[in-house]
Amino acid sequence: MGPQPAVTDLDQLKGHPAIAKLLAWNSAVVEGAKFDREEVTVSLERSAIRDACVLLRDDPDCPFNYLADLTCVDWFPAEPRFEVVYHLLSIPKKERVRLKVRLDGGSPSLDSVTPVWPAANYFEREVFDLFGVRFAGHPYLRRLLMPEDWEGHPLRKDYPVEGFR
Amino acid sequence: MAHLAPTPVEPGQDRTMILNMGPHHPSTHGVLRLILEIDGENIVRIMPDIGYLHTGIEKTCEAKFYQQVVPLTDRIDYLCPLTNNLCYVLAVEKLLGLEIPPKAQWMRVMLNELTRINSHLVWLGTHALDIGAMTVFLYCFREREDILRLFEMVSGQRMMTSYFRIGGLALEPPLGFFEKVRDFARRFPSKVDEYENLLTGNPIWGMRTKGVARITAEDAVALGASGPTLRGSGVDFDLRRDMPYSGYENFKFKVPVSQDGDVFARYICRVQELRESIAIVQQAVEGMPEGAIKADAPKVVLPDREKMKTQMEALIYHFKIITEGFAVPEGEVYQAVESPRGEMGYYVVSDGTAKPYRVHMRAACLANLQLLPLMCEGRLLADVVAAIGSIDIVLGEIDR
Numbered sequence: 034m035g036p037q038p039a040v041t042d043l044d045q046l047k048g049h050p051a052i053a054k055l056l057a058w059n060s061a062v063v064e065g066a067k068f069d070r071e072e073v074t075v076s077l078e079r080s081a082i083r084d085a086c087v088l089l090r091d092d093p094d095c096p097f098n099y100l101a102d103l104t105c106v107d108w109f110p111a112e113p114r115f116e117v118v119y120h121l122l123s124i125p126k127k128e129r130v131r132l133k134v135r136l137d138g139g140s141p142s143l144d145s146v147t148p149v150w151p152a153a154n155y156f157e158r159e160v161f162d163l164f165g166v167r168f169a170g171h172p173y174l175r176r177l178l179m180p181e182d183w184e185g186h187p188l189r190k191d192y193p194v195e196g197f198r
Numbered sequence: 199m200a201h202l203a204p205t206p207v208e209p210g211q212d213r214t215m216i217l218n219m220g221p222h223h224p225s226t227h228g229v230l231r232l233i234l235e236i237d238g239e240n241i242v243r244i245m246p247d248i249g250y251l252h253t254g255i256e257k258t259c260e261a262k263f264y265q266q267v268v269p270l271t272d273r274i275d276y277l278c279p280l281t282n283n284l285c286y287v288l289a290v291e292k293l294l295g296l297e298i299p300p301k302a303q304w305m306r307v308m309l310n311e312l313t314r315i316n317s318h319l320v321w322l323g324t325h326a327l328d329i330g331a332m333t334v335f336l337y338c339f340r341e342r343e344d345i346l347r348l349f350e351m352v353s354g355q356r357m358m359t360s361y362f363r364i365g366g367l368a369l370e371p372p373l374g375f376f377e378k379v380r381d382f383a384r385r386f387p388s389k390v391d392e393y394e395n396l397l398t399g400n401p402i403w404g405m406r407t408k409g410v411a412r413i414t415a416e417d418a419v420a421l422g423a424s425g426p427t428l429r430g431s432g433v434d435f436d437l438r439r440d441m442p443y444s445g446y447e448n449f450k451f452k453v454p455v456s457q458d459g460d461v462f463a464r465y466i467c468r469v470q471e472l473r474e475s476i477a478i479v480q481q482a483v484e485g486m487p488e489g490a491i492k493a494d495a496p497k498v499v500l501p502d503r504e505k506m507k508t509q510m511e512a513l514i515y516h517f518k519i520i521t522e523g524f525a526v527p528e529g530e531v532y533q534a535v536e537s538p539r540g541e542m543g544y545y546v547v548s549d550g551t552a553k554p555y556r557v558h559m560r561a562a563c564l565a566n567l568q569l570l571p572l573m574c575e576g577r578l579l580a581d582v583v584a585a586i587g588s589i590d591i592v593l594g595e596i597d598r
Binding site for chain 1: 248249252254256257258260261292293294295419420421422433435440441527529530531532534541543545547555556558560564565567568597598
């Protein structure tokens with residue numbers, strides 16, 4: 034019982050199509066990679082996310098053409114505080130990969146991937162709404178679930194479960 | 199892409215009118231508000247406004263023990279509670295590295311397919327009702343009642359089942375349960391014929407659905423559509439077959455795909471899925487393995503009542519699980535299952551404690567709803583109702 038230990042050595046992980054592609058493109062933006070519980074995670078530099086997504090989407094061998102999910106994790110009080118998580122799926126090759134970008138807590142922002150996959154539209158609005166992460170280049174970055182005039186971002190860890198009273 | 203954001207109306211261009219549809223509108227299946235800009239009967243723009251049913255369930259999950267989250271997952275998508283249960287427990291089991299005994303896996307597959315039938319029946323009945331075919335609704339709810347009785351028999355609850363637990367199932371299925379399932383599986387295919395007799399060849403149904411709200415395969419993939427909405431546009435992808443989980447690789451079934459991308463195509467895909475699902479239920483009930491229904495993991499799985507009353511260790515484990523939960527090793531997992539509406543995904547992050555650090559639900563409907571403007575703009579107001587029905591939305595899942 035119990036999970037296998039995670040593999041974090043980049044050399045051992047080069048066989049995965051997404052990691053190979055990203056390393057061949059620009060190995061400087063790959064901050065790390067992990068193979069844990071049958072899932073591949075690649076940490077990327079903040080500025081590279083949109084280009085990396087275009088690269089993975091248009092890869093002729095293993096096109097990650099589907100953005101399955103986009104969300105965020107708040108590691109408050111650690112810094113960098115936010116981790117924006119992308120779950121990509123290749124429908125033709127039936128492969129998944131998870132991309133991660135770390136953001137500082139001050140005024141977290143990064144490039145939107147809505148121009149790459151329009152599917153990101155609602156997902157990014159939701160992350161903006163609940164975490165306060167801004168996506169540069171999003172066509173309509175408004176609150177999605179909470180009321181327009183709501184104060185604060187409820188899924189942040191410094192936001193109490195029962196709300197402010 | 200123009201449909202992602204509203205564009206301001208130029209002054210003087212006031213041919214159009216803003217119409218508010220919902221949040222309380224019978225065809226929105228919950229509380230979906232649509233802001234429509236119409237020119238006569240034609241839709242110029244359409245903006246879904248969601249969040250009326252937001253309960254902050256992801257935040258609530260962070261304050262609960264892992265096992266306490268299971269009943270919360272029922273309430274996300276109230277038409278397929280067992281699919282939600284399954285997705286969450288699979289994610290946590292993957293974090294823990296638990297082996298699930300075959301009987302529990304087969305039971306999960308069987309109940310999951312019954313849930314799919316249940317959900318599709320509600321969809322078919324209400325979708326037809328929205329478009330104007332009254333009778334189908336009554337027929338569908340007749341069979342749905344049989345399925346809810348099966349759920350009640352096995353879990354004690356008709357809708358909020360919470361029957362799948364981390365490590366296995368809550369209870370042994372009761373005596374006589376499999377006979378009831380077998381009986382239902384024998385009767386059901388002829389009922390699907392009844393629904394199809396009412397709709398598939400019906401010229402009025404055809405006029406309201408064929409060629410309406412068309413979506414190309416490229417758009418469906420780019421906008422994150424999944425499930426029958428994706429397969430109705432000709433993309434042959436089903437997680438049960440292509441990335442199997444919980445023992446789906448042991449079952450034989452076809453994945454219905456239609457090339458047309460319209461409301462009728464999505465209807466055909468779902469109706470065919472009813473037949474495939476009942477075939478899976480039949481295979482599961484005939485080949486049901488014998489054995490345990492819970493994993494051998496005393497620190498995670500609650501002991502049997504009998505053991506708890508006779509063995510000291512079992513009582514201690516029970517007390518500890520209930521009062522302080524169980525620690526889950528650090529890590530993160532994204533588990534996706536094919537729900538009746540598409541790819542339902544749970545992203546669970548553990549920081550090594552007994553409470554999940556983050557639980558995120560990837561709602562199939564949220565992504566599917568993004569197709570609505572593309573489906574409706576340039577078409578008639580009456581087609582909006584058909585389009586909403588065809589993506590089978592459940593607002594509980596969208597708003598969470």
